[in-house]
Amino acid sequence: MSLKSELKTSRRSFLKWASALSATAVTYGCGGDSNPKAYTDEVIVPDENLVMDRTLKEVMGTHPHNCGGRCPFKFYVKGHGTPQARIAKLTAAGDIPRENSLEADESTSFVQTRACVRGYAQIKRTYSPDRLKYPLIQTKERGDVTGFKRVSWDKALDIVADKIADVYSRFDSGELPYIPMVAGPPNGLHNRMMFAGMAFMGFAEGAGSTLSKYLGPTILPTGAPSFENMLFAAVGSVGVLPGLAGGNSVYNYKNSDFIIQWGADPAVKEPNKTFFLTKAKEAGVPIVTVDAQYTDTASILSTGFPEYNLPQFIQVRPQTDAALSVAMAYIIYKRGWHDDTFIKSNCFGFYPTQGNPVDSDGNSFTVVAPPKHPGFVMSKLDFSFETPLTKEQHPYADEGLVGKDVHVPAGMSFVEYLDGLGVEKAHELGLDPDKKEEAVIRWASQLTGVDESTIFNLADAFAHAGDVFLENGNNGGQKTNNGMHNVWMMICLAAMCGHTVKQGGNLGVNSSDGESNPVSFPGGLTYPELGSGTTYPFIAVDANKFVDLVVTGRDGRTAEQFYNDTKSIYGVDLGSPAEAKLEVDMVLGSYHITNSFNTCPNTNKAVNIFTQKNGSGYKIKHYVIYEQYMTPTAAYADVILPACSHHEKPFFTSGQGTYYQNKLIEPMYDTKSDVDIDILLAEKLNSRGITVSYSRNGKTDEELCAEAWETASVTDIAKPTFAELKEQGVVQKEVSGNLANPMVGLMGYLPYTTETGKIQFFSPFYYYRDACDLDNQIGAPRVTPRVKYVEPYEGYDKIMAGDNIGIKGKKYPLQFTTKHARNRVHTVYDNVSMIRDQFDYPKRAIMNPADASKRGIKDGDMVYIYNDWGCLKVGVGISPTIREGVVSLPHGVWYRKGSETYEAWYDIDLGNSVDSKTDDEGTTYYKYIVNVDIGGCENTLTHDKDFGSPKDPLCGQVGDNHFNGNLCEVSINHPDY
Numbered sequence: 001m002s003l004k005s006e007l008k009t010s011r012r013s014f015l016k017w018a019s020a021l022s023a024t025a026v027t028y029g030c031g032g033d034s035n036p037k038a039y040t041d042e043v044i045v046p047d048e049n050l051v052m053d054r055t056l057k058e059v060m061g062t063h064p065h066n067c068g069g070r071c072p073f074k075f076y077v078k079g080h081g082t083p084q085a086r087i088a089k090l091t092a093a094g095d096i097p098r099e100n101s102l103e104a105d106e107s108t109s110f111v112q113t114r115a116c117v118r119g120y121a122q123i124k125r126t127y128s129p130d131r132l133k134y135p136l137i138q139t140k141e142r143g144d145v146t147g148f149k150r151v152s153w154d155k156a157l158d159i160v161a162d163k164i165a166d167v168y169s170r171f172d173s174g175e176l177p178y179i180p181m182v183a184g185p186p187n188g189l190h191n192r193m194m195f196a197g198m199a200f201m202g203f204a205e206g207a208g209s210t211l212s213k214y215l216g217p218t219i220l221p222t223g224a225p226s227f228e229n230m231l232f233a234a235v236g237s238v239g240v241l242p243g244l245a246g247g248n249s250v251y252n253y254k255n256s257d258f259i260i261q262w263g264a265d266p267a268v269k270e271p272n273k274t275f276f277l278t279k280a281k282e283a284g285v286p287i288v289t290v291d292a293q294y295t296d297t298a299s300i301l302s303t304g305f306p307e308y309n310l311p312q313f314i315q316v317r318p319q320t321d322a323a324l325s326v327a328m329a330y331i332i333y334k335r336g337w338h339d340d341t342f343i344k345s346n347c348f349g350f351y352p353t354q355g356n357p358v359d360s361d362g363n364s365f366t367v368v369a370p371p372k373h374p375g376f377v378m379s380k381l382d383f384s385f386e387t388p389l390t391k392e393q394h395p396y397a398d399e400g401l402v403g404k405d406v407h408v409p410a411g412m413s414f415v416e417y418l419d420g421l422g423v424e425k426a427h428e429l430g431l432d433p434d435k436k437e438e439a440v441i442r443w444a445s446q447l448t449g450v451d452e453s454t455i456f457n458l459a460d461a462f463a464h465a466g467d468v469f470l471e472n473g474n475n476g477g478q479k480t481n482n483g484m485h486n487v488w489m490m491i492c493l494a495a496m497c498g499h500t501v502k503q504g505g506n507l508g509v510n511s512s513d514g515e516s517n518p519v520s521f522p523g524g525l526t527y528p529e530l531g532s533g534t535t536y537p538f539i540a541v542d543a544n545k546f547v548d549l550v551v552t553g554r555d556g557r558t559a560e561q562f563y564n565d566t567k568s569i570y571g572v573d574l575g576s577p578a579e580a581k582l583e584v585d586m587v588l589g590s591y592h593i594t595n596s597f598n599t600c601p602n603t604n605k606a607v608n609i610f611t612q613k614n615g616s617g618y619k620i621k622h623y624v625i626y627e628q629y630m631t632p633t634a635a636y637a638d639v640i641l642p643a644c645s646h647h648e649k650p651f652f653t654s655g656q657g658t659y660y661q662n663k664l665i666e667p668m669y670d671t672k673s674d675v676d677i678d679i680l681l682a683e684k685l686n687s688r689g690i691t692v693s694y695s696r697n698g699k700t701d702e703e704l705c706a707e708a709w710e711t712a713s714v715t716d717i718a719k720p721t722f723a724e725l726k727e728q729g730v731v732q733k734e735v736s737g738n739l740a741n742p743m744v745g746l747m748g749y750l751p752y753t754t755e756t757g758k759i760q761f762f763s764p765f766y767y768y769r770d771a772c773d774l775d776n777q778i779g780a781p782r783v784t785p786r787v788k789y790v791e792p793y794e795g796y797d798k799i800m801a802g803d804n805i806g807i808k809g810k811k812y813p814l815q816f817t818t819k820h821a822r823n824r825v826h827t828v829y830d831n832v833s834m835i836r837d838q839f840d841y842p843k844r845a846i847m848n849p850a851d852a853s854k855r856g857i858k859d860g861d862m863v864y865i866y867n868d869w870g871c872l873k874v875g876v877g878i879s880p881t882i883r884e885g886v887v888s889l890p891h892g893v894w895y896r897k898g899s900e901t902y903e904a905w906y907d908i909d910l911g912n913s914v915d916s917k918t919d920d921e922g923t924t925y926y927k928y929i930v931n932v933d934i935g936g937c938e939n940t941l942t943h944d945k946d947f948g949s950p951k952d953p954l955c956g957q958v959g960d961n962h963f964n965g966n967l968c969e970v971s972i973n974h975p976d977y
Contacts, residue, residue: 012714015378017423024159029186033690044798053078056088056870060729063119064107064646065825066226070655072730073112073122075647077664085665087123087647093730108251108279111516113656116271118825121835123643126668130831132634132642133669141559142611142618142636143897153680154669159587160639161684163622167585168690172215173486176583177572178539182219183212183588184641186351187297209626209708210678211590211685214701215693217572219582220538221546221592221956225599226826228949229471229483230509235955236484236490236763236785238746239753248741253280255738256504257466258285258305262323262490264473264510267296269820271657273513277301288458288466290314290963291323292817293846293888294881307459311455315883317818318965319795321477322447323767325493326457326789327444330418332438332496337463339498346747347495347756349762349786351407352413359419360433366415370405371756384625393568394954395772396755396764406756406764409777414492417788448797463497467504471511479818479963482948488787495759501744512610512742517656518715518733526652526708530675531694537570539582542951543592544944544960547605548908550620553581555958556946561770561782565953586622590633595827595894596631601942601963603895604904604930605869610636612912619911626674630832632843632937644671651700656680657732658712660725660799663702675701714817762786762856766950783950794967799885804836807905807917807925808867812967814887816865817937830894840891843877846888847970852878857972863933865889867968870924871902872933872939876970887970889938891963896935903976904930907945932974938963 014296050270057080061073072093079085079167092115093651105112124743135156151159163183166431168678171179185199205238211220224231253276278301281287286305289298294313302312316324328358332338343350353370387958391398422436425443445452462468469492477486478858490508491500543556544696549555554562563580566572573586574580590596597606612619627634634640642665667673672680675696682694696704706722716718717733725731751757755764766785771778784790791797796815823835830836845865847857857863859878872889882888909916913926933940943962968976 009887042577046090049353053088055079059662060093060727061090061647061664061666062653062729063115063122064653064659065118065122065828067116067118067271067825068267070653070659071115071119072659073115073659075664075727080664083666087126087332087664088121092119108254108276108469109736110732111272111275111656112700113272114275117663117823117835117838118829120645121823121829124834125829125832126647128629128832130629131668131671132629132640133759134642135203135670136640136642138638141581142623142638143607145630145635148640153672154491156641157677157680160624160681163586163624163638164588164685165688165690166680167622168215170585172360172690177574178217178219178582179212179215179586180214180219180583181588182221182584182586182591183209192917201876204554210531210674210682211682211692211694212588213538214531214694215568215685215690217536217539219584220540221543221549221551222403222540222953223543223592223600224957225593225963226316227478227510228957229480230476230487231957232484232783232949232955233487233491234509235950237488237754237760237787239750247471247744248505248511248512249739250276250511251515251735251739252504252741253277253511254283254285255467255505256280256285256469258461259285260290260462260471261287261297261302262290262470262472263292263477264289265291265295265297265487266386266473267300268822273511274301276513286310288314290316290321292316292318293819295819296822305461305465308457310461314450314454314458316448316450317796317883318475318476318815318886319480319482319792320444320484321480322489322789323444323447324450324455324484325486325489326418326421327440327455328462329489329493329496330417330422330440331416331456331459331497332463333415334422334521335463337459338496342498342500343496345869346500346758347492347551348756348758348760349408349412350405350414350492350496351408352410352416352736353407354409357410357413357416359415360423360436365413365419371758373401373406374751374755374757375399375402375403382787389954390568394765394769396768396774400773401772401774404878405726406773406774408762409767409779412762412786414787420806421789456719458890459730462493467502468494468497468499469504469506469511470499470508471506471598474510474767477964481794481945481964482790484740484948484950485784485788485790489789490758492761492787493964500759501741503738505741507743509908512547513656515739516596516656516659516732516735516771517654518717519654520715521652521708521712521732526705528704528707530679530696531692533691533693537572539570539572540953540958541568541582544601545598545946546591546600547609547910547944549582550584550609551739551908551910553583553952557782557958559952561951564770569953573750584620586624587620588624589626591915594707595631595633597636597890597895598631598827598937598939601939602869602906602944603632603903603933603937603939604928605906605908605910605944607636607895607897607930608910608912608928612910613883626677628671631827632935641677642669642671643677644668646672649673649675649704649967652705654706655888657730659730660705662726662729672815673701769950769952769954780951783948792948792949792965794943795965796885798967805966808868808903810969812867812886812969813967814970815965816887816889816938816941817882817964818889818891818967821892824890824892827892827894830892840893842875843875844874844883844890844893845872845970846879847876848882848886849878849885850885851881851887852876855970855972857970861972864971864973864975865941865968866902867941867966868905868973869943870930870933871975872936872940873900874936876935887968889936889941891938893936893938895933895940898932898934900932900974901929901976902932902974942966 074091094112094114134150136148147386179638237407287302289302298313304312351368359363380617389397425439449910472490494508529758545555563577627639647664648667650663682692708881767779817855823839863876915927918924
């Protein structure tokens with residue numbers, strides 16, 4: 001029957017349906033006779049003939065996007081298993097009633113994961129009219145979407161294979177010891193191919209190819225905008241494993257005496273955690289949120305702590321989190337509220353280890369015995385314990401150092417830092433030398449905007465309330481210029497009071513919520529490797545300095561560091577430090593994560609470098625992307641290969657359980673899965689003499705998922721068969737009783753993950769990174785190697801000092817911050833208008849009423865938000881939820897090039913600048929004419945300066961992130977006119 005016939009409705013059938021609906025309305029009291037008996041005299045039994053459709057099949061699946069949760073869904077599919085299959089509707093599996101649901105739904109022992117608006121909108125995304133439907137090639141200039149032309153898969157893949165062959169020839173001929181191509185895994189986090197052959201590649205925009213590791217050494221821009229500074233803080237303080245694995249379990253919220261959500265907004269970012277916080281709140285656990293913006297978590301979950309006179313919400317200025325925590329640490333230490341026993345047994349760098357140092361009052365500091373060199377240093381790159389470093393990779397790994405004392409260099413212990421801070425701030429504020437505590441609190445109050453009494457009360461509660469669950473989320477102070485030291489300070493603050501290992505305490509990082517997931521796959525691979533043969537390393541570079549890499553051949557590291565890292569870690573010899581440069585002739589996929597123009601800082605520089613010509617061709621000769629939508633990044637590609645959605649292939653993902661996504665429908669239009677694209681591309685490369693073995697070997701994706709399931713381990717419950725798994729869609733276990741804080745066990749791993757076997761306030765790894773004289777404690781750090789407050793490159797410190805005039809000569813009195821949006825998963829879903837328009841469109845920005853009044857701005861006005869790096873033009877909402885002096889931009893809004901232009905300045909000559917000037921510090925800046933962004937991408941306003949991160953591949957990645965706290969100004973008029 002044709003669609004037209006199916007939709008055709010006769011008068012008779014219409015009346016039949018109308019009658020049935022009227023009967024239903026009567027049943028539920030929505031009309032009919034006014035006599036009450038008319039509603040109760042007759043029981044209405046549904047007529048089977050009136051059921052709309054019995055052909056819908058219930059099929060289990062999931063919502064896999066990186067919202068911080070992930071959850072199972074039941075999809076209702078018409079014609080499932082046929083080429084005509086269509087998804088009719090969906091229901092979150094957690095919304096389905098179960099036996100004794102009233103009691104079961106209130107228990108945390110077996111939580112049915114509920115969905116958020118993003119999950120409910122996934123059908124709208126799959127069936128969005130702006131899906132990329134066919135292979136496209138650009139026939140005009142990059143960035144001109146009108147120039148894309150539809151071609152066949154055969155032609156598109158021929159073009160891509162020719163481009164790869166062009167850059168591969170430079171490696172194959174011996175001209176270069178690497179392939180000048182960026183083509184690593186789409187997350188860019190690890191040395192090995194974490195996503196190799198994974199069936200869910202392509203569920204986010206701009207996934208890369210899995211083939212490059214079989215071709216030769218290629219370039220991998222690295223960094224993790226979600227948690228990178230948290231990772232670097234974990235490397236310095238606890239080694240990788242505990243910090244990266246997460247802190248205490250959400251199941252222990254209820255065992256806490258005080259919960260602090262610091263820079264965390266789980267109500268939006270990690271909705272699966274909100275139920276556990278709700279249960280803690282119901283149990284009477286006080287909850288306080290510390291953030292730069294009044295969040296949903298502060299509004300609906302926080303309670304305040306009346307016993308200590310603490311409000312439910314403490315609002316800090318962006319980038320000043322560590323100043324608040326340092327002031328708390330000062331109070332706790334000076335008043336003797338710290339857990340001295342825990343510190344002496346489990347911490348390094350808090351106390352001096354040598355000499356007889358005295359404090360500013362003439363009192364001797366406690367001196368503790370130094371630990372011994374362990375004979376190895378943290379394992380490299382893949383975060384396993386399998387590959388110890390060598391002294392060529394890191395001088396601290398020299399076998400000759402084994403057994404020697406590892407001291408805190410003189411003056412670099414944490415107590416000496418605190419004492420010096422008190423002296424410094426008393427002098428700056430003109431207070432008597434005996435007013436050092438008052439001075440530190442006042443300094444922190446002026447910088448953070450938090451009342452002095454609140455700072456003291458927060459320190460008091462932190463030290464005395466009992467088990468304190470300090471959770472530092474993936475938002476806020478972590479995503480700043482000084483984010484590494486903000487997080488490091490949280491970890492050390494928790495350690496000062498022993499909260500690290502308490503039942504209701506926490507490490508000071510994000511909490512974990514996967515304890516109910518009983519499934520593990522060997523090596524984390526949920527889909528078999530499809531390739532075989534020799535594999536090659538990825539050369540890790542800083543994704544945030546990608547443009548600089550293209551222009552200069554290096555990222556932010558020195559020539560010596562760049563050369564030594566590339567040779568010792570990857571075995572790629574670039575000749576000498578002076579010659580050590582990498583060329584980028586091609587990008588296959590996004591150059592970092594997905595939708596790179598949106599994800600990485602300084603969007604305008606990226607647009608410039610991808611559109612810049614080098615003679616008749618582009619500076620980056622070739623750009624190919626696998627994509628589902630015409631994202632801001634895809635718009636600048638030469639070839640777009642359309643990838644299918646996650647509904648069009650089977651795969652595993654995980655959250656509070658392990659979820660299996662059944663294939664619901666066939667790939668729509670002329671799209672293909674990433675795996676299919678790679679298989680076809682491998683065939684094209686083989687035909688050109690580039691040998692790549694990559695195939696399913698005659699098996700389907702479902703059969704390969706079944707193979708992966710056979711290798712999986714399931715603990716505490718019976719392992720379902722693959723057939724059962726397909727039917728139930730989720731594997732989850734009950735969690736009952738009290739869980740131990742995982743850090744109790746993980747403390748035993750510290751001898752394997754840190755250089756001292758302890759929680760480190762000072763990091764020998766960072767201090768001795770490029771040179772090690774252990775006898776004289778002389779090192780060569782790439783980053784400040786100890787916990788402290790680090791002033792950001794841009795921030796409120798500059799505003800207080802009057803040093804907030806940019807290279808344009810304009811004063812920037814405001815800071816901007818970014819907040820995760822309820823309607824987006826990073827950049828995913830920004831094109832789904834059904835939910836976008838309900839939350840942050842057209843009012844993309846939020847500013848305080850006082851700031852708006854000063855500038856003559858009204859709610860709903862279109863405004864320009866700008867700084868030296870770029871300019872946005874967006875609608876603004878006026879709200880007291882954001883503090884005076886701060887502007888909020890929602891995270892993940894797509895960059896959209898407007899017709900207006902703006903004068904932006906960069907600290908590098910890209911080759912097509914229109915002017916230049918040198919500042920007082922001798923740095924030359926170059927002026928470029930860029931387009932005003934009318935979408936609202938926060939990275940239009942972020943700089944890509946080197947600041948605060950180690951730039952070290954031995955940390956697993958090189959880049960950093962800094963979305964929050966940068967300076968800006970807002971105007972209703974164009975700032976350049």
